[in-house]
Amino acid sequence: MWQLLCILALVITSEAMPKKYAGIQVKKPINPRTSSGNRLDPTLVLPSNYNLNLTVTRDNLDNGKFDGIAKIELYFAKDTDSFQIHAKDLTISKVTLAKSGFSGDLTPEGPDTNDFVTMKSSQTITRGYVYVLEIHYTGKLSDTDMDGFYRSNYTDDDGNTKYLATTQFEQMGARRAFPCFDEPSFKATFDISITYPNTSMALSNSRPKADPIDARNGLLTVTFQTTPVMSTYVIAFIVAEFTCINGANTADGTPTKVCGRPGTEELFSVGLEAAPAALNTMADFLSISYGSLGIKKMTQVAIPDFAVGAMENWGLMTYRESDLLWDENQSSNYDKQIIYMDISHEVAHQYFGDYVTTNWWSNVFLNEGFATYFEYHATAEIRKDWEVAKQFVLAEVQPVLLSDSSGCSKPLSYDTNDPVEIQTIFGDISYNKGGSVIKMLQSFLGIENFKQGLTRYLNNNGHNVANPEILWDSFEESKPDDVPDTVKTVMDNWTYKPGYPLLSLTQNGINITISQKRFLLSGDDTDETQWYVPITYTTSADPSEFTETTTKLWLTPDTDVTIVLDNEDSWIILNNQQVGYYRVNYDQTLLSKIETALNSDDLDNIDEMSRSKLVDDQLNLARAGKAEYADVLNFLTFMKRDSSYYSWSSFYNGFSYLFKRTKDESLRNLLKNYIKELMETLKNSVPFTTEKPTDQIYTLKQVLALTWACNLGETSCVNNATVAFTSYTMDNNIPSRNLKSVVYCTGLKNSENPTEDYNFLYNKYLSTKLATEQLTILKALGCINDSTLRQEYLKLALTDKIRIQDVRYVFQSVYSNNGNEGVDDTLEFLKNNYQDFETHFGTQSTLTSLRSILTSLISTVADLITEEYQIDKLSEFLKTEGLDESVVAAGNKAVESATGNLKTISILEGQLNDYFSPPR
Ligand SMILES: *[C@@H]1O[C@H](CO)[C@@H](O)[C@H](O)[C@H]1NC(C)=O
Ligand SMILES: *[C@@H]1O[C@H](CO)[C@@H](O)[C@H](O)[C@H]1NC(C)=O
Ligand SMILES: *[C@@H]1O[C@H](CO)[C@@H](O)[C@H](O)[C@H]1NC(C)=O
Ligand SMILES: *[C@@H]1O[C@H](CO)[C@@H](O)[C@H](O)[C@H]1NC(C)=O
Ligand SMILES: *[C@@H]1O[C@H](CO)[C@@H](O)[C@H](O)[C@H]1NC(C)=O
Numbered sequence: 001m002w003q004l005l006c007i008l009a010l011v012i013t014s015e016a017m018p019k020k021y022a023g024i025q026v027k028k029p030i031n032p033r034t035s036s037g038n039r040l041d042p043t044l045v046l047p048s049n050y051n052l053n054l055t056v057t058r059d060n061l062d063n064g065k066f067d068g069i070a071k072i073e074l075y076f077a078k079d080t081d082s083f084q085i086h087a088k089d090l091t092i093s094k095v096t097l098a099k100s101g102f103s104g105d106l107t108p109e110g111p112d113t114n115d116f117v118t119m120k121s122s123q124t125i126t127r128g129y130v131y132v133l134e135i136h137y138t139g140k141l142s143d144t145d146m147d148g149f150y151r152s153n154y155t156d157d158d159g160n161t162k163y164l165a166t167t168q169f170e171q172m173g174a175r176r177a178f179p180c181f182d183e184p185s186f187k188a189t190f191d192i193s194i195t196y197p198n199t200s201m202a203l204s205n206s207r208p209k210a211d212p213i214d215a216r217n218g219l220l221t222v223t224f225q226t227t228p229v230m231s232t233y234v235i236a237f238i239v240a241e242f243t244c245i246n247g248a249n250t251a252d253g254t255p256t257k258v259c260g261r262p263g264t265e266e267l268f269s270v271g272l273e274a275a276p277a278a279l280n281t282m283a284d285f286l287s288i289s290y291g292s293l294g295i296k297k298m299t300q301v302a303i304p305d306f307a308v309g310a311m312e313n314w315g316l317m318t319y320r321e322s323d324l325l326w327d328e329n330q331s332s333n334y335d336k337q338i339i340y341m342d343i344s345h346e347v348a349h350q351y352f353g354d355y356v357t358t359n360w361w362s363n364v365f366l367n368e369g370f371a372t373y374f375e376y377h378a379t380a381e382i383r384k385d386w387e388v389a390k391q392f393v394l395a396e397v398q399p400v401l402l403s404d405s406s407g408c409s410k411p412l413s414y415d416t417n418d419p420v421e422i423q424t425i426f427g428d429i430s431y432n433k434g435g436s437v438i439k440m441l442q443s444f445l446g447i448e449n450f451k452q453g454l455t456r457y458l459n460n461n462g463h464n465v466a467n468p469e470i471l472w473d474s475f476e477e478s479k480p481d482d483v484p485d486t487v488k489t490v491m492d493n494w495t496y497k498p499g500y501p502l503l504s505l506t507q508n509g510i511n512i513t514i515s516q517k518r519f520l521l522s523g524d525d526t527d528e529t530q531w532y533v534p535i536t537y538t539t540s541a542d543p544s545e546f547t548e549t550t551t552k553l554w555l556t557p558d559t560d561v562t563i564v565l566d567n568e569d570s571w572i573i574l575n576n577q578q579v580g581y582y583r584v585n586y587d588q589t590l591l592s593k594i595e596t597a598l599n600s601d602d603l604d605n606i607d608e609m610s611r612s613k614l615v616d617d618q619l620n621l622a623r624a625g626k627a628e629y630a631d632v633l634n635f636l637t638f639m640k641r642d643s644s645y646y647s648w649s650s651f652y653n654g655f656s657y658l659f660k661r662t663k664d665e666s667l668r669n670l671l672k673n674y675i676k677e678l679m680e681t682l683k684n685s686v687p688f689t690t691e692k693p694t695d696q697i698y699t700l701k702q703v704l705a706l707t708w709a710c711n712l713g714e715t716s717c718v719n720n721a722t723v724a725f726t727s728y729t730m731d732n733n734i735p736s737r738n739l740k741s742v743v744y745c746t747g748l749k750n751s752e753n754p755t756e757d758y759n760f761l762y763n764k765y766l767s768t769k770l771a772t773e774q775l776t777i778l779k780a781l782g783c784i785n786d787s788t789l790r791q792e793y794l795k796l797a798l799t800d801k802i803r804i805q806d807v808r809y810v811f812q813s814v815y816s817n818n819g820n821e822g823v824d825d826t827l828e829f830l831k832n833n834y835q836d837f838e839t840h841f842g843t844q845s846t847l848t849s850l851r852s853i854l855t856s857l858i859s860t861v862a863d864l865i866t867e868e869y870q871i872d873k874l875s876e877f878l879k880t881e882g883l884d885e886s887v888v889a890a891g892n893k894a895v896e897s898a899t900g901n902l903k904t905i906s907i908l909e910g911q912l913n914d915y916f917s918p919p920r
């Protein structure tokens with residue numbers, strides 16, 4: 001890798017530097033750790049500027065196409081007769097390569113399966129010079145896959161269909177909009193101009209250079225300012241009949257605005273207040289103003305059809321409508337929190353991703369880990385009363401501790417060039433583990449050292465790409481003395497090894513010995529990976545330590561450490577605020593001391609974050625066979641007095657799994673009663689009839705507790721929800737905005753007139769234009785207590801009544817709300833309707849393709865299987881003729897794991913019975 005690096009650096013400094021490169025200061029080009037045939041060759045040719053002319057006329061919009069001319073300045077570092085460029089779904093009509101003294105003809109061949117178009121030249125292209133490659137082409141504005149330059153639609157107030165053209169490029173969509181070097185490390189400047197209907201507006205990353213000029217025939221042309229050097233995947237452009245509202249300028253004078261469909265302006269307020277606040281918070285934290293990065297503008301746009309939640313295009317952030325538009329009278333508190341966090345996430349990306357970019361997708365945690373970290377930690381600064389930093393532990397750390405304990409989890413950074421595998425890198429390891437490991441780093445460096453390191457990292461690598469080593473090295477200069485090795489060495493196994501350690505504590509008098517071993521759910525103990533683990537802890541001598549996250553001592557590879565207690569009877573709890581990415585296993589003596597403390601008068605002697613962590617760890621230790629369920633259920637007796645949102649979130653997560661892996665009806669009823677009894681205090685702390693919308697945690701807790709209470713059939717919850725639902729269907733009294741999800745689902749589940757009630761709510765879905773409300777309804781319709789209606793609902797998923805972006809909520813709503821029947825419904829539907837799937841979804845390998853929708857549907861449903869006949873049904877479906885190979889492969893894996901799960905069921909049921917009906 002370093003060899004390649006040296007060659008490239010040499011070429012660039014020893015040849016006549018093209019002007020643009022001199023300007024952008026290529027510092028240390030960083031190449032992927034390996035590079036193979038399906039990647040562009042960075043030692044041959046580099047783009048420095050793209051001049052793009054895009055034309056989207058009204059006819060083009062109606063016909064789903066666009067025209068383009070791309071003029072790309074290319075710097076050749078070697079003599080060559082041919083080179084490669086990415087292009088996909090583009091019809092190329094003309095190609096020329098120009099430089100004075102060069103008169104060769106260029107012939108494009110391809111694209112091949114890597115989306116490479118090979119340009120063959122009739123004359124040798126000589127190294128050391130800039131050539132201009134000009135390509136004329138047309139492209140498709142596709143409706144189905146929300147990738148590349150694509151078409152979205154909505155119905156306006158007069159009932160007319162309106163089309164817009166918009167982009168989503170990460171990871172490989174730019175090549176569908178213009179020929180380009182579509183890998184993050186090929187940065188260049190962009191001059192974009194767009195010709196569009198005079199009834200629309202055109203937006204791009206940077207500001208217009210001047211007012212649009214009349215291009216005749218009802219068209220306008222706008223040219224945007226040259227962008228800073230940037231990666232192709234954060235380029236964006238939009239042609240739409242939208243309206244915009246200006247927000248406040250940021251502290252550095254950067255103007256902000258929000259745009260969306262006409263008629264949604266009243267819903268812009270959260271987007272308008274959150275973006276400048278997040279931009280200011282990030283600028284303060286990093287001591288680098290947003291405007292100084294290179295684009296002094298921030299526009300946020302709500303797009304009706306959008307593949308992901310939001311996208312960090314530099315200066316032009318795009319969102320799914322439900323992730324940006326909020327209705328004060330109808331959307332929930334949680335909807336608002338999501339919007340705030342999404343905005344903070346994308347704003348953080350302007351620094352981590354757009355300004356300093358991962359060198360290759362293998363290291364995308366350099367983008368997504370920081371975005372996840374700041375999604376919470378910037379929002380926490382802005383909305384101090386929401387406890388978002390504490391929610392980070394529930395929503396990010398604990399879930400990924402679960403998935404990262406599977407034997408097939410991947411490291412944060414691992415080499416791959418395979419496009420399908422690259423899509424999977426955009427998952428909870430890069431996001432949640434990335435964010436969690438960064439949080440751990442922050443805690444052992446201390447917040448000030450952390451800030452300084454980040455500022456150094458950004459300043460040294462801005463307009464360039466980075467890799468993990470460059471990041472870790474940025475902290476070397478400012479780190480506390482107790483860090484046992486270089487930051488890079490400390491972070492090594494967190495970065496390149498999968499999983500995390502289980503710390504085991506053994507007491508011997510006043511001495512507590514701590515050792516480590518990788519934690520695997522399978523109980524497998526053969527993995528020898530060792531980590532540098534920063535440890536914090538609290539003992540009964542000083543419970544105020546629970547909020548202290550400074551490292552107290554380090555556990556280093558292959559060496560146990562000892563903590564000496566003041567007093568042999570003291571309890572000790574590791575990992576304050578769960579800032580360390582590990583689990584803890586206490587020996588019997590230590591655990592029983594914690595248990596006694598939890599059952600003593602003052603529950604809060606042990607803070608709620610620790611209770612949440614203990615619940616999560618204990619349930620997972622039982623799941624891995626390292627603790628007995630009977631003991632863990634006994635341990636959880638303290639929950640009877642606990643009403644913390646944090647402990648209960650972890651509790652419910654663990655018990656969802658127990659419900660998934662039990663099938664004996666009487667045992668399930670015992671489990672239900674056990675939970676209902678334990679949650680009495682919790683439920684009384686958030687009565688159905690007492691809402692406190694200004695109290696964020698109360699509100700989140702109320703929704704959580706009532707969702708469980710109603711699902712478990714707790715009478716007063718079901719009664720209240722049913723009364724509220726009937727009052728809606730009979731008298732059109734809209735349920736309160738925070739409890740809608742509970743009321744809709746419980747109402748349908750307990751409906752006495754299923755057809756009427758289902759249709760009532762479905763019609764509300766059709767008539768509302770509010771995206772958050774549409775989603776709330778879609779997530780509830782599957783709760784209907786009638787299998788025929790559920791089949792009808794599933795069929796809707798394959799019609800244009802449901803946007804492709806929302807299809808997954810339809811399935812989820814059916815398979816997750818109806819126990820075994822929901823699984824049966826879904827399997828039945830798959831078998832009978834596969835053909836319709838094929839015609840409805842595109843065949844592109846994008847996020848929303850048939851392949852990715854089917855594979856994720858199959859594996860999720862398979863995970864819920866509890867009966868042999870359901871496995872047979874799934875296997876039968878996998879024999880369907882013409883089924884995509886990768887779907888079959890994923891399906892076979894799902895069958896295999898479902899078969900394993902059936903065995904787990906009998907073991908687990910045996911263990912739970914030990915608790916509920918102990919052998920005498
Ligand atoms: C692109 O459009 C701009 C503005 O209309 C024009 O000045 C420029 O010459 C066009 N470029 C090409 C390659 O046609
Ligand atoms: C758009 O152009 C058409 C044709 O030139 C013209 O009739 C119309 O007034 C223009 N509309 C706007 C909004 O400028
Ligand atoms: C919410 O309700 C108030 C009072 O009825 C109204 O003034 C306001 O416009 C409504 N907000 C939205 C976004 O509809
Ligand atoms: C605790 O550790 C110290 C050394 O650190 C040792 O002298 C002492 O014997 C140990 N106590 C017990 C009970 O193991
Ligand atoms: C990483 O884990 C290996 C075992 O897989 C161990 O030998 C090594 O010491 C660890 N390295 C670091 C830097 O922690």
Ligand SMILES: *[C@@H]1O[C@H](CO)[C@@H](O)[C@H](O)[C@H]1NC(C)=O
Pocket residue numbers: 687688689715716717719720
């Ligand atoms: C509704 O909830 C309140 C508060 O939780 C409870 O007191 C009441 O009994 C419930 N109503 C019904 C009809 O169950």
Ligand SMILES: *[C@@H]1O[C@H](CO)[C@@H](O)[C@H](O)[C@H]1NC(C)=O
Pocket residue numbers: 143144152153161305800803804805
């Ligand atoms: C709108 O887009 C959807 C894809 O989400 C497509 O199924 C539908 O046909 C489009 N509607 C029109 C009128 O083109």
